[in-house]
Amino acid sequence: MKKYLKNYIWVILFVIFSIGSYFIGFKPGLVIYSNFNEFFLEMISFIPFLFIIIGLFDVWVPKEALEKHIGKESGVKGIFLVILLAMLQAGPLYGAFPVAYILCKKGASVRNIFIYLGAFSSMKLPMLGIEIGYLGIKFTVLRTLIALPLFILVGYMMEKIVGSNFKVEEVKT
Amino acid sequence: MVFSNTFIFGLLTGVSLLLSFVLDREKTFLGLKKGGRMLFNILHPFLNILILISIMLFFIPEPLIVRYLGANSGWYGFGIAAFIGSITLIPGFISYPLAATLLQQGATYAVVAVFMTTMMMVGVVTLPLEIKYFGKKAAILRNFLNLIAAIIIGIFMGWLM
Known part of the structure; x- marks a missing residue:
């Protein structure tokens, strides 16, 4: 109370x-x-509807199954899955840091971890729904399509600079 | 605008609910419960931001927004948007009403796109937390690369919208 x-x-x-x-x-x-x-x-006028859809998504899409396929040799399929996984989440970016640790522990590549963060920050489905409601479908689709290759690029650059042996630290809260 | 949103999202929700219900009743109820809980969790930050925007809108005159974030603001507008957007890491859903208001008040799409993107991806306030997870080098680098990405997104959005 x-x-x-x-x-x-x-x-x-x-x-x-x-x-x-x-x-x-x-x-x-x-x-x-x-x-x-x-x-x-x-x-x-539209947010409650959106959350019903998000809830349904949450129960129907198996996130755990996706997490298994984003390892070091996962290639294009891994990138695709990691983006899909990120799109199904909700919440602010700092909520994704612990998930990045879990992904790292499960053997995800450095590249995929940072692509995950990029997709998480600006391609989450709940958010895209709200974005369409407030800024229109054209803005949302364009922004997403421009952002996508940039995130993948940032992922590759991060891996190149910090090295593929980079580890995410566990932070106890 | 308001009613077209209600119509589209309502229709989409109705169809998904029906489909889900036919396939699995239990899962559907579980989904409704989860969605409801998530909605409840964002309700108070959302209402707070709406209150804040309502007050701001009263105090900040439209010409001021047009001057600093409008069509003639150029790199200056980009700079302001990127700076304010970078300070905090705010979840996107909260910043959309603000972005829509800025657009209505005369800010350009490019500036709003930079503002939104930096708000979501670059966080100076949360940097200490990020450093704990990724170390100094990777955390600062991630923020820096995303800041550049945000500006590129802004330039393209301004050009395409």
């Missing part, structure tokens, strides 16, 4: 501020509320 209160403290304060603004006729407060209202409607 206390945790929820902490998480939603700004929302609660904002609701109080908006109600207060309404009663005393505080103009800036009303403008800010009407901005918020517009943003909120926009979000609620």
Whole structure:
């Protein structure tokens, strides 16, 4: 209960501020509320749908099976799988660092680990869904298509510079 | 705009749900539960960012955004976008409402693409954490290469959109 209160403290304060603004006729407060209202409607009009799709994806696509095929000799297929694996995740990039460690331990190549990070940061399916909703399909598809070869290139460059014996450290949290 | 989103995503969700339900009822419920939990987890950061944008929109006048991030801002706009985007590592979903607002207020696609990409891939604040996993050399190098990638993405987006 206390945790929820902490998480939603700004929302609660904002609701109080908006109600207060309404009663005393505080103009800036009303403008800010009407901005918020517009943003909120926009979000609620498609985000819940998106998360149903993400949940279904999560139960239907076997991530563990994918992880087995991204080793040192995996070649193009490995790159493809590692990108697919990254696309099925959710969350901010720092959430991918522990996954990078696990991939490394399971024998993924240095190149694939960094391609994973690249794909994770900007090609996750949940994110692409939201991107389409907010910025349109053209922007999303173009950005993804331009980013993809760049990530693969960054992966190759990283492997070249840090060497193929590079290891990701385990960090206890 | 709002309704076309609802329609497309609603349709897609309906079809997937139906298909999944026909194939496996249990899995479908599990998926719904997982999706619901994930939605709940992003709800408060999402609402917070919407509140923040609503307030910012009130205080920052449109001409200011056009001047610094608009069509005539050139490399200067790129620089501002890359700098602000690089400081923190913010999950993409939170930054999209902000990006959409910037576009509406007159920022260019190129600048917004740089902003989004650096926000997602380059993180100075999270660099210490990253160094713990990858070591100094690899972590700094990854951030640096991704910063360059972000600028290239921005240039192409500005050219193609």
